[in-house]
Every structure is written in C-alpha cells, then in structure tokens.
Amino acid sequence: MNDMALLLWARGPGLQIALVVFIAGMLLKLFEIFSLGRKKDLSTPRPGKAWSGLKTIFSRSLPDKTLLKRSFPTYLMGYTFHIGFFIALLFLAPHIELFRNTTGLGWPALPGALVDGISLLTIVALLLMLGYRLYHPVKRFLSTFDDYASWALTMAPLLSGYLAFHHLLLPYTQMLALHILSVELLLVCMPFTKLFHTVSLFISRWYNGDALGHKGARL
Amino acid sequence: MxxxxxxxxxxxxxxxxxxxxxxxxxxxxxxxxxxxxxxxxxxxxxxxxxxxxxxxxxxxxxxxxxxxxxxxxxxxxxxxxxxxxxxxxxxxxxPALLQTPAEDVAEAARILRERLSVATKGEHDV
Amino acid sequence: MSDEQSLGALLREQGISRRGFLKFCGAMASLMALPGSMVPAIAAALDKALRPSVIWLSFQECTGCTESLTRSHSPTLEGLILNAISLDYHHTLQAASGEAAEAAREAAMKQFFGKYLLIVDGSIPTKDGGVYSTIAGVSNLDMLHEAAKGAAAIVAVGTCAAFGGLPHANPNPTGAVAVSDIIRDKPIINVSGCPPIPVVITGVLAHYLTFGTLPELDDLGRPKAFYGESIHDRCYRRPFYDQGKFAKTFDDEGARNGWCLFELGCKGPTTFNACATTKWNQGTSFPIESGHGCLGCSEPNFWDAGSFYHALSTPITPVGRAAAVAAAAGIVGGAAIAMHNRHVKAAARSGHQTVTVNDLEQASGETK
CATH class of the missing domain: 3.30.1370.140 (HupH hydrogenase expression protein, C-terminal domain)
Known part of the structure; x- marks a missing residue:
C-alpha cells in the first residue's frame, strides 16, 4: 500500500469505521452510566442551592487555591496541555475545514505559526506530565495501563500533526495519513478508556455539585 | 526586501x-x-x-x-x-559561454589556412 | 533507426555550434536540477553519447502525454532531445502505418535487444485477457510483455502508465493497471502527471543520454529531481497558507488577492511534481498561478481522492449516514444495557433480606 492509498483509506473507510465506533460507543457508555442511577437522597434539600450542579460544572474548571499550591506542576502542565490541545484542534485552518465539511459550521482560523508554537508547548507539557507521573511515587502507584494508554493516544495525533506540519521524519503524505489514523484510533478508544472523561466530567461535576448543594455545602 | x-x-x-x-x-x-x-x-x-x-x-x-x-x-x-x-x-x-572552446580555436586556424591557400592559389593563377 | 553517430557530431552536423551545444547542456543541467559546475561534464558525456533506440508504446491513453511533449515548438530543448534519440516506433508520430509500423517495431526490438529504451503511455487493461485495448490484433498486455523483454529500461510516461490513472479509477471496468504492476524485472521510471510536464519527460531522457543510467527515484519510482518536493512547498502562495489567509470561493476578495487555495481543495501539500517551478506552456504559469487549486494529478488514485474542490483534511466519503447508523446502534445497545441494569437492580432489591444482629451473631457462632 503506498502513502496515497493509506491517506485515502484514512480519509474514507478508516474515518467511517472510527466514527461508527466512536458514536455508538459514546452513546452506549452514556446509557450505561445513566441507567445505573443513584440512591434517592431522602433528606430535605438545603435552601438556595438549586443550581449548584450546573455551577460546579464551571467552577471546577478553576483551580482550588490549596490544591494549586500543593501540586502546582500538575495544574500548570494540565492547563497548558488542555488549552493547547483545544486551540490546535479548533483553530488550525485544515481542522476548521474538516468541521465545516462535516457539520457545516465554520469559524476563522489562527495563523499557522501561532498554532504551531502552541502545539509544541502542548507536546512539551504532555511529555513533562508523563515524566512527572513516572517520577512521583504516589502518581506512579496510582497509574494503570489505562493512564499510559490514554496518554499515548492523546500524544500520537499531536506529535504526528506537528511532524506533518513541519514535513519532518516521514514524507508529508505518509505523516498526514498517520496523523489522521492516530485521530481515528483516539476516537475508537475514547469511549472505552479514561479519555471518556471528555464527556463524563460534566456528569460527575454536576452530580457532585448537586449532592453537595443538597447538603448545603459552600461551593 | x-x-x-x-x-x-x-x-x-x-x-x-x-x-x-x-x-x-x-x-x-x-x-x-x-x-x-x-x-x-x-x-x-x-x-x-x-x-x-x-x-x-x-x-x-x-x-x-x-x-x-x-x-x-x-x-x-x-x-x-x-x-x-x-x-x-x-x-x-x-562566463564560460563567452570563452572560445579550444576545439573551435584549432578549427579556426585550419579554416584560415584553407582560405589562405585558396587565396594564394588564386594569385598564382593570375 | 539508431546508428553509431555520437550526439555531438549529430548536432554539429545540424549546424549547432559548440557554444550552442554548451548552452543546450547548461539548460539541460538546470532542467535536471544539477549544479552549473556539472555543465562541462555533461557536455563531454553528451558529446560522445550514442543515439539510443527508443520504442514508444501507447496503450489505454488519450494521447495527452504525446501532445504535451510535442506541443512545445521547435527548436526547443524538447525538439533537440527528441532529435537526439532514435524514435523507432511511436504509432501516433511515425510516418509508417499498419503492418509497416509493426514491422519497424519488431525490427528495432530485434536489432537493439537488451539496449533499447521502452516508453509506455497509457494503462494496461488486464480483465478478460486484456481484450479491451489492442494494437494490430495484439493485446496491450501481450505487447508490453514482449517489448519489455529486450528493454534496457522502461519509462512509464503519464499517470496512467505510472499508476493506472483514469482507466484505473473506480470502478475500473477494464481491470486497468500500471506498467509496474505487470513488469517486475526491469528498471522502471515513473514520469507521472496528467499529462507530465514536457521538460520532465525530456529531462529523464536527457539524464539517460548523459549518464547512461536512470536518475535517482523516489519510493513511487519517480525521478527525485522533479518529484522531490511538493507543489505546496514550492508554491509562491505558501506564505498565505502560513499566515492563515485563504480564498473561500473562486471570486472572493481572497481569490483576487492571490491567497492560498487550500480551502478550495488544492491538493498541493500531498502532490509531488515540478509544476510550481518548471511551470507550463514555456514557463508561462501553472494551475495555482491561474487561480485553480492543484488536482494532484501526479499522485496515485487522484481520481478517487474525493472532490477536487474539498480541502485535503476533509473526508472523501460522506459521514452523515455512518454517523446516523452508529447513533441508532448506540441507542439500541445502550437501551439494552439499561434494561439489563434495571433487571440486575430489581433482582438485587427483591433478593434483599433483612438481617438482624441476632442473625449475625448466630452466623459468626456457627463458623467458629
């Protein structure tokens, strides 16, 4: 199979398969989670806390002061990675073209050089996160195969995209094919790894916020 | 620039x-x-x-x-x-293209001699 | 017919001076992307080069490749290089026709066995024994096998011969394939493009004439001197891509300003060819310069690579239906899981037994 054939497979059948697994898998997981249900809290809800679930979805995106001080590297690298990843995903012109083509929605792109710099920063942050995970005894103890797999699945599109953008290591056509394939692998694995947090974090934040609000905790 | x-x-x-x-x-x-x-x-x-x-x-x-x-x-x-x-x-x-190729120099000498010999022959004929 | 006369002698016979020859060599060096310092060596080699016999077979093709080569007006480099080879068979260009033409081919194949250069344009249909394209009653498949036997090397001219091209495109009714799919034991140079740039065809011939060897090839068998870099990398509109300035339609402000055509489907980033630098029509321009994105015609399967007008980063097949099917499957599967979960919970509730402290004490007493 030559590079072009690989690229065409990635842009055609590969994408179809990945999308099917991704969409079906995500829905399956969501149904599974919601159908588990929770025990009804029979206590009287405290007053004035009706929106605490919704509020927590947003408020938990901001760092807690005590935790920020205690594990600053985790926060710094975590924010850098997440923000950088979304900028690269949403503001590189070819990516926007993909969204426009599939969903009909489009928005202006950022200059390639800016997205490029941010991507590099994101890759560095991810590498440091892996290093810190391996170095820190507690983190290492808590890490499972899922954590490392999720890291690799996230790193692959970033790295291959960066290398493709700069025409490094492999011919561009081949690297672009690998980049698209790595994204497809990410989509396929998303429902079945810790990467599901992209969706489940909203559910758990709402649940936690609502439960705490019910008890009258300050949020 | x-x-x-x-x-x-x-x-x-x-x-x-x-x-x-x-x-x-x-x-x-x-x-x-x-x-x-x-x-x-x-x-x-x-x-x-x-x-x-x-x-x-x-x-x-x-x-x-x-x-x-x-x-x-x-x-x-x-x-x-x-x-x-x-x-x-x-x-x-x-530039190389301006210089006369060595083979052409040799050829030029030969051609000139040929012309001279033709000319001398002509003089004798008169 | 080929003879023992050297190329230098032949050109001088045609009244071309040594300076003219040197100029020709300089232009060829620039054509082959060789440094200027190599011009004397090229001149020395070409001066002594013997005219090779060339057999040109046209199979399932549109004659566009031959048109591309011959449209250049003489006396151009192309003309000179065509004069420098002995084109012993080319059924569009040769004067002879019918049996005389085929006899010329057979005579050349016999006389120069093992030495002639075979040029092929067009793909080769293989379905149903190759009946879909024949010359003088001989299928292209058989003729290629026969002619390849005595060839020193094969040049597959055009995307059809190099990668299958248009006849190979889905659904490929004639089972068309590329030369390299059939011939495995001969060196093959792919000069792809629909059509290839004329000077690229002649550049390959010039290289063969000069060095008697094949030029350095990429992984698709194309000469690196011409296919070493992508259209995108050599495009004069590249700075706009880097700045994120794109034409959105063919007649908007961006298009008028000459901004990047990526969003209009330009396949420049994945297309390797010399258009952006060598250009077309005696160096006038190339498609992107005329405001149209690159179609990617020098790459395999370019007809099946999705719309010419959709960006390279978009899917080549619509994803809507697949997404809908997936969503339906997800909902059905999810509902099944939910039912199962409810069932498990209900079973747990109904199986629940109240336990008193006495029961527990009794149980622990028994185990002791």
Whole structure:
C-alpha cells in the first residue's frame, strides 16, 4: 500500500469505521452510566442551592487555591496541555475545514505559526506530565495501563500533526495519513478508556455539585 | 526586501568570497526557484547594471551582462522563439559561454589556412 | 533507426555550434536540477553519447502525454532531445502505418535487444485477457510483455502508465493497471502527471543520454529531481497558507488577492511534481498561478481522492449516514444495557433480606 492509498483509506473507510465506533460507543457508555442511577437522597434539600450542579460544572474548571499550591506542576502542565490541545484542534485552518465539511459550521482560523508554537508547548507539557507521573511515587502507584494508554493516544495525533506540519521524519503524505489514523484510533478508544472523561466530567461535576448543594455545602 | 531575494543575495555574496579567495565562483539557477512576485525585480535592483554586455547568437540569443557588482553576471538564454530556456546568475571573472572552446580555436586556424591557400592559389593563377 | 553517430557530431552536423551545444547542456543541467559546475561534464558525456533506440508504446491513453511533449515548438530543448534519440516506433508520430509500423517495431526490438529504451503511455487493461485495448490484433498486455523483454529500461510516461490513472479509477471496468504492476524485472521510471510536464519527460531522457543510467527515484519510482518536493512547498502562495489567509470561493476578495487555495481543495501539500517551478506552456504559469487549486494529478488514485474542490483534511466519503447508523446502534445497545441494569437492580432489591444482629451473631457462632 503506498502513502496515497493509506491517506485515502484514512480519509474514507478508516474515518467511517472510527466514527461508527466512536458514536455508538459514546452513546452506549452514556446509557450505561445513566441507567445505573443513584440512591434517592431522602433528606430535605438545603435552601438556595438549586443550581449548584450546573455551577460546579464551571467552577471546577478553576483551580482550588490549596490544591494549586500543593501540586502546582500538575495544574500548570494540565492547563497548558488542555488549552493547547483545544486551540490546535479548533483553530488550525485544515481542522476548521474538516468541521465545516462535516457539520457545516465554520469559524476563522489562527495563523499557522501561532498554532504551531502552541502545539509544541502542548507536546512539551504532555511529555513533562508523563515524566512527572513516572517520577512521583504516589502518581506512579496510582497509574494503570489505562493512564499510559490514554496518554499515548492523546500524544500520537499531536506529535504526528506537528511532524506533518513541519514535513519532518516521514514524507508529508505518509505523516498526514498517520496523523489522521492516530485521530481515528483516539476516537475508537475514547469511549472505552479514561479519555471518556471528555464527556463524563460534566456528569460527575454536576452530580457532585448537586449532592453537595443538597447538603448545603459552600461551593 | 521580502520573499526569496535576500537569501539569494547572501548566496551570491558567499560565492563572491569564494571567487576572491580560490578563483572558483559558481552559479545560481533562477529558473526552478520559487520566486515570489517582486523577487525578480528586487534582485535586479540590488545587483544593478554593469559595464559589460554581450550577446551570443547560438540556438537563439543569449544575453550575458555584468552587473554593477564586478564578478556577478546575469545570463538569460533564449531559444529561437525568444522564450527563456534558462536564466542564471554566474559568479565568475568571465562566463564560460563567452570563452572560445579550444576545439573551435584549432578549427579556426585550419579554416584560415584553407582560405589562405585558396587565396594564394588564386594569385598564382593570375 | 539508431546508428553509431555520437550526439555531438549529430548536432554539429545540424549546424549547432559548440557554444550552442554548451548552452543546450547548461539548460539541460538546470532542467535536471544539477549544479552549473556539472555543465562541462555533461557536455563531454553528451558529446560522445550514442543515439539510443527508443520504442514508444501507447496503450489505454488519450494521447495527452504525446501532445504535451510535442506541443512545445521547435527548436526547443524538447525538439533537440527528441532529435537526439532514435524514435523507432511511436504509432501516433511515425510516418509508417499498419503492418509497416509493426514491422519497424519488431525490427528495432530485434536489432537493439537488451539496449533499447521502452516508453509506455497509457494503462494496461488486464480483465478478460486484456481484450479491451489492442494494437494490430495484439493485446496491450501481450505487447508490453514482449517489448519489455529486450528493454534496457522502461519509462512509464503519464499517470496512467505510472499508476493506472483514469482507466484505473473506480470502478475500473477494464481491470486497468500500471506498467509496474505487470513488469517486475526491469528498471522502471515513473514520469507521472496528467499529462507530465514536457521538460520532465525530456529531462529523464536527457539524464539517460548523459549518464547512461536512470536518475535517482523516489519510493513511487519517480525521478527525485522533479518529484522531490511538493507543489505546496514550492508554491509562491505558501506564505498565505502560513499566515492563515485563504480564498473561500473562486471570486472572493481572497481569490483576487492571490491567497492560498487550500480551502478550495488544492491538493498541493500531498502532490509531488515540478509544476510550481518548471511551470507550463514555456514557463508561462501553472494551475495555482491561474487561480485553480492543484488536482494532484501526479499522485496515485487522484481520481478517487474525493472532490477536487474539498480541502485535503476533509473526508472523501460522506459521514452523515455512518454517523446516523452508529447513533441508532448506540441507542439500541445502550437501551439494552439499561434494561439489563434495571433487571440486575430489581433482582438485587427483591433478593434483599433483612438481617438482624441476632442473625449475625448466630452466623459468626456457627463458623467458629
């Protein structure tokens, strides 16, 4: 199979398969989670806390002061990675073209050089996160195969995209094919790894916020 | 100066250094380079117009001009239909195409002798 | 027919001076992307080069490749190089026709066995024994096998011969394949493009004439001197891509300003060819310069690579239906899981037994 054939497979059948697994898998997981249900809290809800679930979805995106001080590297690298990843995903012109083509929605792109710099920063942050995970005894103890797999699945599109953008290591056509394939692998694995947090974090934040609000905790 | 003119001028400067030091220059092929609009003009402006200009009629006209920078020549080769077939900047004391090929020198001597012998024969006949 | 006369002698016979020859060599060096310092060596080699016999076979093709080569007006480089070879068979260009033409081919194949250069344009249909394209009653498949046997090397001219091209495109009714799919034991140079740039065809011939060897090839068998870099990398509009300035339609402000055509489907980033630098029509321009994106015609399967007008980063097949099917499957599967979960919970509730402290004490007493 030559590079072009690989690229065409990635842009055609590969994408179809990945999308099917991704969409079906995500829905399956969501149904599974919601159908588990929770025990009804029979206590009287405290007053004035009706929106605490919704509020927590947003408020938990901001760092807690005590935790920020205690594990600053985790926060710094975590924010850098997440923000950088979304900028690269949403503001590189070819990516926007993909969204426009599939969903009909489009928005202006950022200059390639800016997205490029941010991507590099994101890759560095991810590498440091892996290093810190391996170095820190507690983190290492808590890490499972899922954590490392999720890291690799996230790193692959970033790295291959960066290398493709700069025409490094492999011919561009081949690297672009690998980049698209790595994204497809990410989509396929998303429902079945810790990467599901992209969706489940909203559910758990709402649940936690609502439960705490019910008890009258300050949020 | 925008685009690709500046890097080309740096390359020409390096070739001039080499020519001054070792006597060996070099050339930059202009066709085949991704010149942006304006690059070509910028190059011409930076190099200027020099003292020597020669035209060669061989497989169409070739114009070879020394630029204002001594040792830097601008060569434009055209075919019989005046289309540019090659264009280059030569860094040399004299472009190879201007020099007479050694075989042609030998041939010229032979041809001249032939003409002389024909002429002498003619004189005797009178 | 080929003879023992050297190329230098032949050109001088045609009244071309040594300076003219040197100029020709200089232009060829620039054509082959060789440094100017190599011109004397090229001149020396070409001066002594013997005219090779060339057999040109046209199979399932549109004659566009031959048109591309011959449209260049003489006396151009192309003309000179064509004069420098002995074109012993080319059924569009040769004067002879019918049996005389085929006899010329057979004579050349016999006389120069092992030495002639075979040029092929067009793909080769293989379905149903190759009946879909024949010359003088001989299928292209058989003729290729026969002619390849005595060839020193094969040049596959055009995307059809190099990668299958248009006849190979889905659904490929004739089972068309590339030369390299059939011939495995001969050196093959792919000069792809629909059509290839004329000077690229002649550049390969010039290289063969000069060095007697094949030029350095990429992983798709194309000469690196011409296919070493992508259209995108050599495009004069590249700075706009880097700045994120794109034409959105063919007649908007961006298009008028000459901005990047990526969003209009330009395949420049994945297309390797010399258009951006060598250009077309005696160096006039190339498609992107005329405001149209690159179609990617020098790459395999370019007809099946999705719309010419959709960006490279978009899917080549619509994803809507797949997404809908997936969503339906997800909902059905999810509902099944939910039912199962409810069932488990209900079973747990109904199986629940109340336990008193006495029961527990009794149980622990028994185990002791």
């Amino acid at each position: 925008s685009g690709n003119a500046a890097p080309l001028l740096h390359e020409i400067a390096a070739l001039l250094d080499r020519l001054a030091l070792t006597g060996e220059g070099g050339s930059v092929q202009l066709n085949g380079l991704p010149l942006q609009p304006g690059d070509y003009e910028a190059l011409q402006e930076a190099l200027g117009e020099g003292e020597v200009s020669a035209e060669i009629q061989a497989l169409g006209p070739s114009l070879i001009r020394e630029t204002a920078l001594h040792g830097v020549w601008w060569a434009t080769h055209r075919n019989a239909l005046q289309e540019v077939v090659a264009e280059s900047i030569e860094v040399t004391r004299c």
